Amino acid sequence: ARNGYPEVIYGAGKTAEQIIEIMHTLKKQGENVLCTRVSPEKYHEIALDEPNVKYFSEAQCVQLIQHEIQLTSDYIAVVTAGTSDMSVAEEAVATAQMYGNQVKRIYDVGVAGIHRLFEHLDEIRKAKVVIVVAGMEGALVSVVGGLINAPLIAVPTSIGYGTNFGGVTALMTMLNSCASGITVVNIDNGFGAGYSASLMNHLGTKENLD
Amino acid sequence: ARNGYPEVIYGAGKTAEQIIEIMHTLKKQGENVLCTRVSPEKYHEIALDEPNVKYFSEAQCVQLIQHEIQLTSDYIAVVTAGTSDMSVAEEAVATAQMYGNQVKRIYDVGVAGIHRLFEHLDEIRKAKVVIVVAGMEGALVSVVGGLINAPLIAVPTSIGYGTNFGGVTALMTMLNSCASGITVVNIDNGFGAGYSASLMNHLGTKENLD
Amino acid sequence: ARNGYPEVIYGAGKTAEQIIEIMHTLKKQGENVLCTRVSPEKYHEIALDEPNVKYFSEAQCVQLIQHEIQLTSDYIAVVTAGTSDMSVAEEAVATAQMYGNQVKRIYDVGVAGIHRLFEHLDEIRKAKVVIVVAGMEGALVSVVGGLINAPLIAVPTSIGYGTNFGGVTALMTMLNSCASGITVVNIDNGFGAGYSASLMNHLGTKENLD
Amino acid sequence: ARNGYPEVIYGAGKTAEQIIEIMHTLKKQGENVLCTRVSPEKYHEIALDEPNVKYFSEAQCVQLIQHEIQLTSDYIAVVTAGTSDMSVAEEAVATAQMYGNQVKRIYDVGVAGIHRLFEHLDEIRKAKVVIVVAGMEGALVSVVGGLINAPLIAVPTSIGYGTNFGGVTALMTMLNSCASGITVVNIDNGFGAGYSASLMNHLGTKENLD
Amino acid sequence: ARNGYPEVIYGAGKTAEQIIEIMHTLKKQGENVLCTRVSPEKYHEIALDEPNVKYFSEAQCVQLIQHEIQLTSDYIAVVTAGTSDMSVAEEAVATAQMYGNQVKRIYDVGVAGIHRLFEHLDEIRKAKVVIVVAGMEGALVSVVGGLINAPLIAVPTSIGYGTNFGGVTALMTMLNSCASGITVVNIDNGFGAGYSASLMNHLGTKENLD
Amino acid sequence: ARNGYPEVIYGAGKTAEQIIEIMHTLKKQGENVLCTRVSPEKYHEIALDEPNVKYFSEAQCVQLIQHEIQLTSDYIAVVTAGTSDMSVAEEAVATAQMYGNQVKRIYDVGVAGIHRLFEHLDEIRKAKVVIVVAGMEGALVSVVGGLINAPLIAVPTSIGYGTNFGGVTALMTMLNSCASGITVVNIDNGFGAGYSASLMNHLGTKENLD
Amino acid sequence: ARNGYPEVIYGAGKTAEQIIEIMHTLKKQGENVLCTRVSPEKYHEIALDEPNVKYFSEAQCVQLIQHEIQLTSDYIAVVTAGTSDMSVAEEAVATAQMYGNQVKRIYDVGVAGIHRLFEHLDEIRKAKVVIVVAGMEGALVSVVGGLINAPLIAVPTSIGYGTNFGGVTALMTMLNSCASGITVVNIDNGFGAGYSASLMNHLGTKENLD
Amino acid sequence: ARNGYPEVIYGAGKTAEQIIEIMHTLKKQGENVLCTRVSPEKYHEIALDEPNVKYFSEAQCVQLIQHEIQLTSDYIAVVTAGTSDMSVAEEAVATAQMYGNQVKRIYDVGVAGIHRLFEHLDEIRKAKVVIVVAGMEGALVSVVGGLINAPLIAVPTSIGYGTNFGGVTALMTMLNSCASGITVVNIDNGFGAGYSASLMNHLGTKENLD
Ligand SMILES: Nc1ncnc2c1ncn2[C@@H]1O[C@H](COP(=O)(O)O)[C@@H](O)[C@H]1O
Ligand SMILES: Nc1ncnc2c1ncn2[C@@H]1O[C@H](COP(=O)(O)O)[C@@H](O)[C@H]1O
Ligand SMILES: Nc1ncnc2c1ncn2[C@@H]1O[C@H](COP(=O)(O)O)[C@@H](O)[C@H]1O
Ligand SMILES: Nc1ncnc2c1ncn2[C@@H]1O[C@H](COP(=O)(O)O)[C@@H](O)[C@H]1O
Ligand SMILES: [Mg+2]
Ligand SMILES: [Mg+2]
Ligand SMILES: [Mg+2]
Ligand SMILES: [Mg+2]
Ligand SMILES: [Mg+2]
Numbered sequence A, B, C, D, E, F, G, H: 001a002r003n004g005y006p007e008v009i010y011g012a013g014k015t016a017e018q019i020i021e022i023m024h025t026l027k028k029q030g031e032n033v034l035c036t037r038v039s040p041e042k043y044h045e046i047a048l049d050e051p052n053v054k055y056f057s058e059a060q061c062v063q064l065i066q067h068e069i070q071l072t073s074d075y076i077a078v079v080t081a082g083t084s085d086m087s088v089a090e091e092a093v094a095t096a097q098m099y100g101n102q103v104k105r106i107y108d109v110g111v112a113g114i115h116r117l118f119e120h121l122d123e124i125r126k127a128k129v130v131i132v133v134a135g136m137e138g139a140l141v142s143v144v145g146g147l148i149n150a151p152l153i154a155v156p157t158s159i160g161y162g163t164n165f166g167g168v169t170a171l172m173t174m175l176n177s178c179a180s181g182i183t184v185v186n187i188d189n190g191f192g193a194g195y196s197a198s199l200m201n202h203l204g205t206k207e208n209l210d
């Protein structure tokens, strides 16, 4: 990791032991470390070994902070359609914060009750980058995309049933959006959205990433 | 056809000769006749034989009227996302009118420019039944569905490219909509939407269909 | 909820605690509440907190009634192909009843033994709206659709194996039906069918929904 | 070909010259020859070379008869849902006749107007083997399958649009049929159905095939 | 059930209690009863209530015999590619025997060691009907189909991994077979194959089924 | 269009007349106009009416410039895998330039000859935003993504055959990339990539877009 | 190209002019050149410019030979199921020969008439590498794979209809083959098979490729 | 097994008892035996019966050695993208070693950190055959393929989430690779890759396999 940049471990399919081992190495190098996709059980094992870690249960992320993180003055807005999309959104938040971004959460503003979205529109419009997280049919992405001028990163989630096909329907909705300025990441990929949003949020600033 | 109910011919894959022959039989029975999916070329052949027919080129429909159609006082709103969805919408309109329904068109109000939708919201809300026709990602259905209380019939169209998969993406969006009160028909099936809307628009009225 | 209209909670993926919390809020507002997709275990937790709820185990629905529901005189017919489709059908029934609709169940009349369908045809034909619930190949929808003139809402179920693809085959059958007057909802979406049927059943009546 | 058994050429993707050449060889061997999937244009080229051939335009088949065909006393019923399925059905008929089977056609009896099917039920029930040819949603197969006790060969056709997916929807319907006694062939495979039906129709008879 | 014809219960998704109840009814009517898709656990519950039933553990079938079954003199050959396909094959065998058919098993003769198939070719060729059960790539069907003249019913199984897609690959192989005389049933549908084979095996015999 | 922002017309499925009409309206408003997906034939019709337009034949874009465009000092790199991806890349270039971005093209640097990529790495690394356009298996995206720290917009193209599935394979490759900082647009969507890249390239600059 | 190794141009989607230009460059470098996917029309244009080229019409390949090719003593067997697979097979042959391999063709030995395969088994078994080209259900690959010990490269072709899905069915058959020693290339990729076979055929020989 | 060639048992879906039984038979014949897809639990049961077996836990393979294996002097390189692909890679290694091949492992050299690949390039280039194992987007295959001249066998793994579709995305990437000399096996098929690599590694050597 260049210049105190955090390191990220992808925790899925790794045992607590494997995660601890990688963490040790990175700790010695003085890095901040983020580990995603960590179940509560694995977290408890990790915490026994390394009590300084912090757990974000909704995000399923473990954080090890060794030097302070400087936050940007511009912020990333993280918007969700429903409460069930929150876990993926929180992975994006945890990632973005780890990379030094100020974040604002605007949750549960799906299009079935579109008035709630309009109540938060100002806050969304002031963001430098917007992440929209949605499952089921993912229509929120098109609506937000039509209302803002910032880059919008769309994250489809696997929330839904029947023909949601584990998130494929939301993904396809987002890729085919009639609104401009939208790019898309893999299903449930909160990390990827948070990481790309951070790259964009640091563009043209003193706080530029590298 | 019961009680002066119109007869419908599905013109796709039929030659002009075949259509003319079926029309002759129905004409003798005194029916009004609608023929869908008729290209301009086929229409011209048909018109040579039967000059009383009327052609709706956008809808690709041929109409033969033998007795006057009584329109309902309640109306069906037909809403489209883009101008490219118009052909499918017009098939729905032609069908609904043939079955005696008053229809209002609200076209080109897709979510990329959502203010246009809000300008027409009153007119949509006063409809007894609403048909929404959309291609690409089909998000308009969820937005309208969240704003009205009438039954909404969603028609996915094959408009788009790449991962629109010939309309499948719009269809999936509509089936997974987070708004309530939405039912769906096959891709590009304007006829089916117009027919079902007519059944609903006649419910509980003197003008009841049969 | 307008005018004593019931509120609906989608229980899947929510904990008993989350459901109880939402229910409390709605209870204070004096609403009738329906919660769908509730397992027996979750129901028992909810009942400890709120003993006035009623559980419909086949439908997997929890009901909280705070003011009496007025039933329509017209009825919705809910028709199933097999006994395995019953759970989805009951979700439709619970929803429709909650919204004040009289309902008649006609179960297990699949086309493999079509005589059973004909025995109940009169009762189906007298319905103002018909819901048909079917898994496997879903052919019952086309047969019923060809025999009635009321709007038909088709609900594919995930019942079957091999190439039923979790309900996709039944869904495709229904979308491609050669009978007219059919609209379709998502796989296993009993709630959506019940809700849309209620909108239609209230059309043109004093009991009109809003 | 054993014992005067006809030979079959699959004409698709072969030039008229290639077909003529194969036909010459078989003619010298004294065989009856059937060539399927032959366009009118190709037929005309073939007929210039070999004037004894007979063309079945609906079936798109060319026949060369060199010794008389003995027909079975039992018959195969070939049933279609719509008129557009006729071309595939005729390929089945041409094949079955070539292999010495008596055939009865019962066309255009789809479930949207199920009364027409019942008018012909006796004739279908007396068949030793039944072929059902249907596109769109293919529901006719389940209905016929529930009403008869003979082996039923189901042929999905590519007729339809949108989510018919070139016949895949009808195929899936047929494979998942809730009626017993049904087996299925590839989309538009009239030849395969006719051939298998012939094998079955000759079972247990003096006219047994080999 | 006509004339002592057995009744079949589809056990999947039914509780032991539900199966017992249906069995009681059928027992009173004096029928032979076959119940498919019964796990050992369910069987033990059923056997407590009805000790006369017999369990076929490989086939996962329960049999209740109340009057003797007369076997055909012609036989059905049931051929499998691998040992893992045996469970589906045995469902076909149990079904065919229940309907009065003599059956010969030729197992584990897949094309990777084609010599084993040739050792049994005579026995396969003497069958009146042949069922071929295969998973993975299902190539055995084409090989057997090219070597025999009897009707061949192909049963794809869900055996395999990766791109076998739960049996879809084997199914597609069978539907596209370059050999003639093959018809296909749903993935893992041993019952359907056994039932259809029985219909064919009884054609043209005194033992004719109805 | 705010502040002299260009307007974009999606030319696919519109006639030359329709395009000309929209262009007239926008011209009167003094806008710069970009029209994408315009065939040479359509361009010639348009040019007869409006001789000031300029055609970019590789990009299939028509441009109408009414006031000078100020270019950014930071640039967008547009990278392609093969020469066949050039048409999509040029649509991205035309869009980005229209929106006032300096663009550098690095074409034909696919991974089959990876040394060519390394020759241009410096130029790619100095870009503020990188667009990677690739068909077939799309692996170039992962390689470039692993080598840079700028936001990368991946554009799958429909170039390839067999299992490229019209670009779906490249799309899936890109969505599943093991490199970080990648977001994706629809297949062949050069416009969307150019537009989003422009939003990002203007972040934090005086030249900020709105 | 190292050491007189031929260069290959992928002709699909390139104009005759583009091909000629690339050929000129390679000609100056003294290379042998192969251009695949060249239609007869394009060939004629190329031949006007460069009369020394040779056209292989079945393979759709153009060859420019500038120095003699040394053939291996070991040979590659190229086996096809049907005559329609020949074009793909010939692309493999042209490629393999260009790279200095002796090739033997064994065509039209599909499993529907398996005796023909056995007649050529010795010749296939003596090959150092075997390419099997098959469309429809592709079963030939498994049969040959079970009979030989050389590496087998399987090439699915897009030959077939209905559920062959443009070659996907044959591809899946080959990937799931129960025989060992089989690897697979993309649908219709004769070039890829010929190239890989050449790499293998040169292993461990003086004629080793580089 | 010819000439002391090892025998391989596919352990998936077999009980420990079934595996032991087959092993006994092969042991009596004096063969070396490899059993793949064996869980630790099954291994322990097998080891009770046959203590001479050796277990490779990462590969999930059981080995029974009865006569010494002679290793080739040329080696097979087994390359993986990530650590999660190791289990599939080890199945390939265990297979290749069993068949007498020297193997070199080059693990965790995925394209997100491409410098690691270049550090090992010499070792990969000296291999006679290369196996590349990769999940997610599988881009490593194209990169390695572009850098070497040996035959490359690509093994897609099911590692990843969302649109990795259980390995299908990696498989498609590999089949569509723009690099030459690549052939592909089924998802997670380490055995198949090891077996085919062994066939190739023995080509043209005294150690030739049969
Ligand atoms: N939740 C996540 N989803 C996708 N990629 C991730 C996630 N978390 C971490 N990563 C990526 O995985 C890399 C680490 O992978 P590994 O070396 O397997 O731990 C990180 O550098 C990130 O690029
Ligand atoms: N555009 C259409 N899309 C779907 N179904 C249609 C359409 N037009 C007509 N139909 C249906 O097709 C029936 C007539 O089919 P046919 O007898 O083949 O002409 C009508 O009664 C309608 O149910
Ligand atoms: N294993 C099976 N697979 C498919 N269908 C079956 C199977 N077993 C029984 N059936 C069919 O299911 C019917 C009984 O269904 P049910 O009334 O739900 O028990 C029987 O008459 C058979 O047609
Ligand atoms: N028919 C073919 N199918 C797949 N790849 C091919 C084919 N012909 C040539 N190629 C590959 O395409 C490369 C040349 O591509 P290009 O530079 O676009 O002409 C060659 O080096 C081969 O690797
Ligand atoms: Mg926007
Ligand atoms: Mg609504
Ligand atoms: Mg109807
Ligand atoms: Mg039947
Ligand atoms: Mg045969």
Ligand SMILES: [Mg+2]
Pocket: F144, F145, F146, F147, F148, F149, F150, F179, F180, F181
């Ligand atoms: Mg990067």
Ligand SMILES: [Mg+2]
Pocket: G144, G145, G146, G147, G148, G149, G150, G179, G180, G181
């Ligand atoms: Mg072999």
Ligand SMILES: [Mg+2]
Pocket: H144, H145, H146, H147, H148, H149, H150, H179, H180, H181
């Ligand atoms: Mg290479």
